[in-house]
Amino acid sequence: MNKKTLYLECYSGISGDMTVAALLDLGASQDVLMAGLNSLHVEGYKIKIGRRIKSSIDACDFDVILDQNGHSHMDDEHSHDHNHNGEHDHGHEYTHIQNHDHDHNHTPIQLGQHDHRNLYDINTIIDNSDISKKAKEIAKKTFHIVAVAEAKAHGKSIEEVHFHEVGAIDSIVDIVAAAICLDNLGIEEVIVSELYEGTGHIKCQHGILPVPVPAVANIAAEHHIPLHITSVKGELVTPTGAAIVAAIRTKDSLPKDFRIHRIGLGAGKREYEQASILRAMLIEDITVNSGNTINDKVWVLEANIDDCSGEALSFTMDLLLEKGAKDVYYTPIYMKKNRPAYMLGVICDEEKLSLLEEIIFTHTTTIGIRKHEDTRTTLGREVRKVATPYGDALVKVCTYNQNTFYYPEYESVKKICLEYNKDYNSIYQLIQKIALEL
Numbered sequence: 001m002n003k004k005t006l007y008l009e010c011y012s013g014i015s016g017d018m019t020v021a022a023l024l025d026l027g028a029s030q031d032v033l034m035a036g037l038n039s040l041h042v043e044g045y046k047i048k049i050g051r052r053i054k055s056s057i058d059a060c061d062f063d064v065i066l067d068q069n070g071h072s073h074m075d076d077e078h079s080h081d082h083n084h085n086g087e088h089d090h091g092h093e094y095t096h097i098q099n100h101d102h103d104h105n106h107t108p109i110q111l112g113q114h115d116h117r118n119l120y121d122i123n124t125i126i127d128n129s130d131i132s133k134k135a136k137e138i139a140k141k142t143f144h145i146v147a148v149a150e151a152k153a154h155g156k157s158i159e160e161v162h163f164h165e166v167g168a169i170d171s172i173v174d175i176v177a178a179a180i181c182l183d184n185l186g187i188e189e190v191i192v193s194e195l196y197e198g199t200g201h202i203k204c205q206h207g208i209l210p211v212p213v214p215a216v217a218n219i220a221a222e223h224h225i226p227l228h229i230t231s232v233k234g235e236l237v238t239p240t241g242a243a244i245v246a247a248i249r250t251k252d253s254l255p256k257d258f259r260i261h262r263i264g265l266g267a268g269k270r271e272y273e274q275a276s277i278l279r280a281m282l283i284e285d286i287t288v289n290s291g292n293t294i295n296d297k298v299w300v301l302e303a304n305i306d307d308c309s310g311e312a313l314s315f316t317m318d319l320l321l322e323k324g325a326k327d328v329y330y331t332p333i334y335m336k337k338n339r340p341a342y343m344l345g346v347i348c349d350e351e352k353l354s355l356l357e358e359i360i361f362t363h364t365t366t367i368g369i370r371k372h373e374d375t376r377t378t379l380g381r382e383v384r385k386v387a388t389p390y391g392d393a394l395v396k397v398c399t400y401n402q403n404t405f406y407y408p409e410y411e412s413v414k415k416i417c418l419e420y421n422k423d424y425n426s427i428y429q430l431i432q433k434i435a436l437e438l
């Protein structure tokens with residue numbers, strides 16, 4: 001597989017909670033997320049993860065529910081995705097409410113509407129948590145982007161910016177949760193579509209602001225994020241959503257051809273005419289380069305083995321291939337202490353690594369495996385079925401520059417030879433000739 005690439009399709013805008021929901025739906029671990037959030041030692045909220053139907057589409061819903069003494073900045077002042085006026089689907093039982101269990105060595109932090117914290121305070125909360133180094137980096141970068149945009153909007157320095165709305169509990173949770181999920185999914189590359197934004201005005205703490213709100217406009221300008229203004233009345237892109245995009249985006253455009261490995265849908269909280277959904281996809285670039293080559297990555301496992309029976313080595317090879325290795329090979333080698341031995345080589349995708357390592361350790365005598373990721377160039381190919389006088393046969397068709405090569409599949413040739421008692425070469429050439437004429 002190529003780099004693990006996330007594509008965020010923001011055709012209904014983006015907010016912090018939509019991002020977290022989409023990443024959870026994509027497979028980020030709820031347990032890792034909850035453990036990470038608990039380690040912030042911020043009190044006064046519960047997390048609800050469930051399903052929500054948006055325009056008949058089932059999506060994941062991530063909600064930060066503030067305790068009575070907490071106060072959501074969105075509850076009573078203005079309307080956007082945090083308003084709880086969307087339709088909940090009680091038909092899908094996937095609701096999880098977790099109370100935060102605090103480690104008593106830490107003093108829980110209570111944040112409410114009237115706490116004014118600056119970037120330094122927020123960074124300290126993040127630094128003192130147990131979330132991964134990468135998640136900390138992403139979360140702090142996102143907050144820094146929000147701070148710069150707010151400072152510009154209000155004519156202050158970033159040290160002077162005090163996070164009230166943006167620093168309240170749900171913003172901390174949304175930003176840190178998005179960072180934890182991204183890291184948990186092992187995302188290496190992020191492509192983001194243009195951000196679809198609404199129009200008109202919204203009411204917030206500052207009064208009535210134009211959409212895009214100043215913080216969003218500043219982030220889009222500073223980070224060259226393309227906006228597309230729709231006729232939707234309201235705010236589709238929040239400062240938190242725009243800041244997450246600015247912090248994680250690594251590429252502007254989608255590859256020409258890609259394969260979708262997984263899809264995650266994150267629900268917005270408002271109802272619009274179009275489905276208020278953030279769609280996240282794990283994709284693989286399968287664009288064919290000039291000359292018709294494809295570049296991708298594979299893992300290579302190697303072990304030098306000098307004390308294992310040929311039977312065990314053969315058994316291991318069969319099992320490795322059966323369990324998804326792309327190729328397995330033995331190379332005769334001459335090892336330390338004058339030992340004739342074999343080097344086992346395995347080529348595989350990243351997701352097969354642990355399974356294949358387990359097979360090698362279980363069925364051979366090796367006590368160590370070398371492994372490295374390698375880049376690969378392959379020719380674009382397709383497998384075609386051709387009709388022969390002896391029945392159908394499969395042929396691999398590869399092209400390189402202007403040349404096309406036809407390679408009959410071994411299993412097809414073998415089948416015909418055995419069934420009709422023919423010699424290998426003549427059947428191979430016959431299938432190749434028929435494919436070429438087609």
Ligand SMILES: O=C([S-])c1cc(C(=O)S)c[n+]([C@@H]2O[C@H](COP(=O)(O)O)[C@@H](O)[C@H]2O)c1
Nearest residue numbers: 153165166171204213214215216238239240
């Ligand atoms: O709290 C502040 S300073 C604030 C600034 C701005 C500016 O554009 S300046 C906008 N808002 C609005 O508050 C909510 C919360 O957004 P989140 O990103 O925290 O979800 C949203 O409607 C913003 O437009 C607040």
Ligand code: NI
Nearest residue numbers: 150153206215
């Ligand atoms: Ni502001």
